[in-house]
Amino acid sequence: DIQLTQSPPFLSASVGDRVNIACRASQDITNFLAWYQQKPGKAPKLLIYAASTLQSGVPSRFSGSGSGTEFTLTIRSLQSEDFAAYFCQQYKTYPLTFGGGTTVEI
Amino acid sequence: QLRLQESGPGLVKPSETLSLTCDVFYDSMNTYYWNWLRQTPGKGLEWIGYVYSNGSPNYNPSLKSRVTMSVDTFKNQFYLELRSVTAADTAIYYCARLGDYLDNGGTYFGHFDFWGRGILVSVSS
Numbered sequence: 001d002i003q004l005t006q007s008p009p010f011l012s013a014s015v016g017d018r019v020n021i022a023c024r025a026s027q028d029i030t031n032f033l034a035w036y037q038q039k040p041g042k043a044p045k046l047l048i049y050a051a052s053t054l055q056s057g058v059p060s061r062f063s064g065s066g067s068g069t070e071f072t073l074t075i076r077s078l079q080s081e082d083f084a085a086y087f088c089q090q091y092k093t094y095p096l097t098f099g100g101g102t103t104v105e106i
Numbered sequence: 107q108l109r110l111q112e113s114g115p116g117l118v119k120p121s122e123t124l125s126l127t128c129d130v131f132y133d134s135m136n137t138y139y140w141n142w143l144r145q146t147p148g149k150g151l152e153w154i155g156y157v158y159s160n161g162s163p164n165y166n167p168s169l170k171s172r173v174t175m176s177v178d179t180f181k182n183q184f185y186l187e188l189r190s191v192t193a194a195d196t197a198i199y200y201c202a203r204l205g206d207y208l209d210n211g212g213t214y215f216g217h218f219d220f221w222g223r224g225i226l227v228s229v230s231s
Contacts, residue, residue, distance in 0.1 A: 044151070094166075096153040
């Protein structure tokens, strides 16, 4: 199975900050990577797929970059509604796997 | 817009079978892959498997021996059965659709674009 390692596990930030979350794959996954946001008690919400394509309706302050084994989710100017957990997910090979998550907190 | 909703018992006894249903609203199930995932504080998000609209399944090898998924496109539903459950199967279970996109002339599936709200299933006697 492809392992995804996210860093950091927890991130303290303030409104207006620029935030970067890293996701490292245990092998080359080209650009077959998605990012999700999850708030407490809710299902994950798709933010980005194909490493850098913004899902329809997602604010443009979210962006994704990277290829191969190194990927980054960037939130350009953190808003209060962005405090949540974020997960990466690979779909290069089955079984589909997720990173352990990064919690962005105040 | 597509909506998914899980249903089933919230409590299952050890060694018994966990059975869940996912209702799909406001769109056809045809030509898509319909998934089950689960989430626990300890193991995080885990993909259980999918069933394609024609009934073909693909399961996570870690659960394959205990899982069966099926679909009924006329009812707009798909199903999960997980046999011989233990406390380790206690989790929030989600149903979700694999989304598709075009890239370099090909169609790719792999990200989950629609999710149900999730259902907590506890395994306990």
